[in-house]
Amino acid sequence: MKDTDIKRLLYTHLLCIFSIILSIFIPSFFLENFSILETHLTWLCVCSVFVTAVNLVLYLVVKPNASSKRSSLSYKVTRFLKCCIYFLMSCFFFHVIFVLYGAPLIELVLETFLFAVILSTFTTVPCLCLLGPNIKAWLRVFSRNGVTSIWENSLQITTISSFIGTWLGAFPIPLDWERPWQVWPISCTLGATFGYVAGLVISPLWIYWNRKQLTYKNN
């Protein structure tokens, strides 16, 4: 592991953060009355698209795990299709989990689903980019001593912090402050975004600080 790796990690993460900031400001040039709170669903879609795009581009440019031996077109296409299916499945999975956690079942379905989409964007998309549609690899990364590179380590941190942010985002809902952002699912989506951004910021720093202790065994 070299410092250049960490630097690359930091830059990619900064780009991801930048994409989220862009998703806040760019649509207001094209859409009237755009604001995060009032046209929340639009923002969710825009943010999701931006983050996915940036993640894909970064993956293609940086290639953190450039070890794909087969490079036939059909393989790539099936892989891409598989990734899409995985993404959709994760959206539905998160939706089910939200409902199990107490989200309304019938009302606000679209809101809940878009929330699932944005959380999938923050968690599943990086996993798909880095690890591919390979559940076993995912399970490995998210267990103790399972990471094999700083990329996986940062993936672990950002994903977990996204989840924690989402979880913490649910806490203000019952409070009687009557703020517009306390409405379901705005506080949770904001929490997820903040968690994701925090994870993006923290993970390079954490890896930098612990670079002495971190030794990765590559298979």
Place this chain on the structure above:
Amino acid sequence: MCKSLCSTPKDPDSVDLGWGLEISILNGCSRLMPIICGPHLQKHRCNWWRGTLHWVGYGAVYLLEGFQEEVILAWLCIEGPENPLVLYPTVMNSLPATSRMQKISVLLFLAWVGFLFYAGIALFTSGFLLTRLELTNHSSCQEPPGPGSLPWGSQGKPGACWMASRFSRVVLVLIDALRFDFAQPQRSHGPGEPPVSLPFLGKLDYLQTILEIQPHHARLYQSKADPPTTTMQRLKALTTGSLPTFIDAGSNFASYAIVEDNLIKQLASAGRRVVFMGDDTWKDLFPGVFSQAFFFPSFNVRDLHTVDNGILEHLYPTMDSSEWDMLIAHFLGVDHCGHKHGPHHPEMAKKLSQMDQVIQGLVERLENDTLLVVIGDHGMTMTGDHGGDSELEISAALFLYSPTALFPSALPQEPEIVPQINLVPTLALLLGLPIPFGNIGEVMVELFSVVEDPQPHSSALAQASALHLNAQQVSRFLHTYSAAAQDLQIKELHRLQNLFSKASADYQRLLQSPQGAEAALQTVITELQQFLRGVRAMCIESWARFSLVRMAGGAALMAAACFLCLLVSQWVTSPGFYFCPLLLTPMAYGLAGAIVCAGLLTATGLKPDPVVLGAMAAVGSLLPFLWKAWAGWGSKRPPAALLPIPGPVLLFLLIRFAAFFSDSFVVAEARATPFLLGSFILLLVAQLHWEGKLLPPKLLTIPRFCLSASTGPPRHNGTHALGLGVGLLLCIRLAGLFHRCPEETPACHSSPWLSPLASMVGGRAKNLWYGACVGALVALLVAVRLWLRRYSNLKSPEPSVLFVRWGLPLMVLGTAAYWALASGADEAPPRLRALVAGASVVLPRAVAGLAASGLMLLLWRPVTVLVKATTGAPRTRTVLTPFSGPPTSRADLDYVVPQIYRHMQEEFRGRLERTKSQGPLTVAAYQLGSVYSAAMVTALTLLAFPLLLLHAERISLVFLLLFLQSFLLLHLLAAGISITTPGPFTVPWQAVSAWALMATQTFYSTGHQPVFPAIHWHAAFVGFPEGHGSSTWLPALLVGANTFASHLLFAVGCPLLLLWPFLCESQGPRKRWQPLGSEAESRVRPEEEEEPLMEMRLRDAPHHFNAALLQLGLKYLFVLGIQILACALAASILRRHLMVWKVFAPKFIFEAVGFIVSSVGLFLGIALVMRVDGAVSSWFRQLVLAQQR
């Protein structure tokens, strides 16, 4: 005989306390040596006593199904009349006295910890929840309050009661939270300085103008409200003239209606018309009393204008219509403005100016016979809150105006200070009404002067007679109250009664000879006022003052008890832990503390208060413990030992603790608890995965990982645990469908499924629901029976098992029949009415009786074990030795041991062969492995059915979910626990926390809320459709059982947390895991086919078993204890909060009662496990005796 065994061992680390021996079967042997052999130990090795008394294990001949495992404990007699070494291959299953002592001390210790909490709760409650008895007596016109003639011109006048009326009509304008200084003009502090400009000063200009122009018509007073300064309590005070506390004992919790005598009631019974407009709190307080009423919702604190504008719309038209005798207008805008913005906000100025205009409009419309009263019910703090007893909160403005001259004297320099409730007797007498029975206010004498008559004598006489009437009424109330309740101080009561009789006598004497006694009249007035003020002071002392000392003391006691639980739950599993001294010392110190305290109290002449005595006993018994802990820490304990709770669990407990301090979270607890529980469950699953227990290591490619995985075997595969987690989440979500909304959230809709089926219209849906409910019952029954069959506890011929097989279906049948009758009672044909009525009385009682008899059977014969066959008596064998006496040297041992081993092997082999050839000769006992949990599950089921009957029919689905989700949770938790075979056994914190969370979640999903109006009162009529007559404990018990059903079930079922991992052992793969290198002798064994010991492992180590039970109880008490502690702290810290009486105080009460129910249930559950243990022991003993014969 056998001194070496029975005497207390010196070294507690190497010896399990509490082993004893059934001496009777070892006749004549005076020294014994224990030997344990069998496949249970490593490789059929025998272990025996080597110098020190070292017991390796403990066993019995119990052959589980398939005769694959024998554990033989043999006794080597080394000193006796027979041959030097005699081997007794006995089943050693005595119940040693010390083990029983351990059990008793565990139970007593838990009871003691419970007592500590109770003492803390009682102390806190006595300081926080002030109580008062409500009397329902009423004053009436015909009955004067005391002997003596009715005074001063009341005779013969129409409409006059105790006194002639001065005003025939009153306009009462109640401006919520009108603090006294809101009515003050802006003034400068010193000469020359500019006036202080505050938004709330000088806005009621019109009042000041009137006061200046018409000083004989108007007065401004500073009225002092009594705490609690919340609107509802103030309204009660302003109409009854008493000091309402939070809990007025005797009141009907189901509604807020005032049962005491009050002004409004007196007006209504005198035939006067009362018109009300404003805050809808009055609707609950005085249902159906007003001749005309305009209510406006008061809940939304942020809405400043709805109520006020609504009043203004109706106020003047009503006033002009003159179809009223009393007009009450309750404005809320000022109060809401205070809550929303605080008093220092421009909005407050606007609101007060609006009020000023209202008053001006009213004064202009007043007629001569009308009195205008403008009053604030309480003040507000600098931030706009109220509820407490600070100066700003209790000072309120009181303004009186009459179009005719009322006050003889000129305006005083500073407004007089009067207690708020003084308005009640004053208004009553001014209107010519009897003073409400429970009033303790004092008439404002100034208003009873005779303005037309300039003679001071007649004024004084009028004042004295009003005061005397008032005093008579108060004295009558005191007499009645002290006869009904004992909370007033006797001494003070006597003093006041004497004062009153003296004043009364003086007054009567003056009436006889009225001339020239103005000075004497003034003395009488002063005496009467002294009496009235004394009464008020005494009542305030006992009814209306938070005792901060008691609150702090109670909270500290609870905190200390929590700390103690934490501490001891750690100590218990440490080696060298003794049970007996655990109890005796605190008991002795506690008794000493109580005696000393009682002595001190009696020495100072005070009546000893049981609450204080209990608290002193608790403190006295706690101190030595804490001292010991402190001393222990100083030297050796690492700081990490202070906080043994793992991080994530600690986080959850902290969140839960903090949530009690926010009224929003308390209100939303019904939603927050399932959320937390769900998070907890997912965390458990994630943790299992993180630690590699979910997946077999081969899935994970890193070779290093296998090593870490080998420390904990994956007993369940990944999908299994994930399935458990998702199933749990699903159960919780489904149970959440049965939620009841708190009244604070108007947007929320309660589940329609909580209502009984009888209230449903539409036969088809009703039938379907009825089918679903009965289906849930049957499913519950089938599930329990399947579970018992799975562990084959259903084959035993024991009576309790027979009850499960036949009694439970009967109970289901009875419940279903009762539901059918209850839901369709109205549709029954008339000639069957009597039958239906009779059945609806008999059926619930029959079910409850069946359940009770089932529990009795279970307690009587708790061992649900099937014994297949018995063998003949085992023979004793003689080991031939070349020496006499005990083996002393290594050579002797080397000679003796192989012989013993050979003998035993022959014994086994011979027995097995005999079993094969000659039929059953060995004892085969089935289901010993689940004997404890079978009893627990049976008890829980028996308990659940009567509780189910107390709920609405459709809650049965929730009960089914309850059983299902606790089953899933137990499995999930068991997946994360690896059993350490010889002990010590522990129940992890996450298990206990999740269990407590689930109890709370079920409380909500069974349709409860921690507020009094939400209690299911109908539960009192299950089995008693005609009511209970005068008895109160039975309905209270039924309603309590309904409300705290989930607390009870989960607390009783708590020992399952300890038992379940052992139970799950049988489901895992057959390979048993050996601890690596734990003992020098032990080796990794080749895989053998063997039946798991399951719960017999617990029996094998009774010391650890008892310790684990104690630890479990303490951990559960700790988790519950911090909840009640948080409630108490929240209630005391936020005692000025707007919601303290609406949210925090009820929550505290529910949590406290829930804690008491839970602790009792926990105690019973642990006692049940111990009873089963004792029964298993005696069962073994009987088996041995049967074999010996």
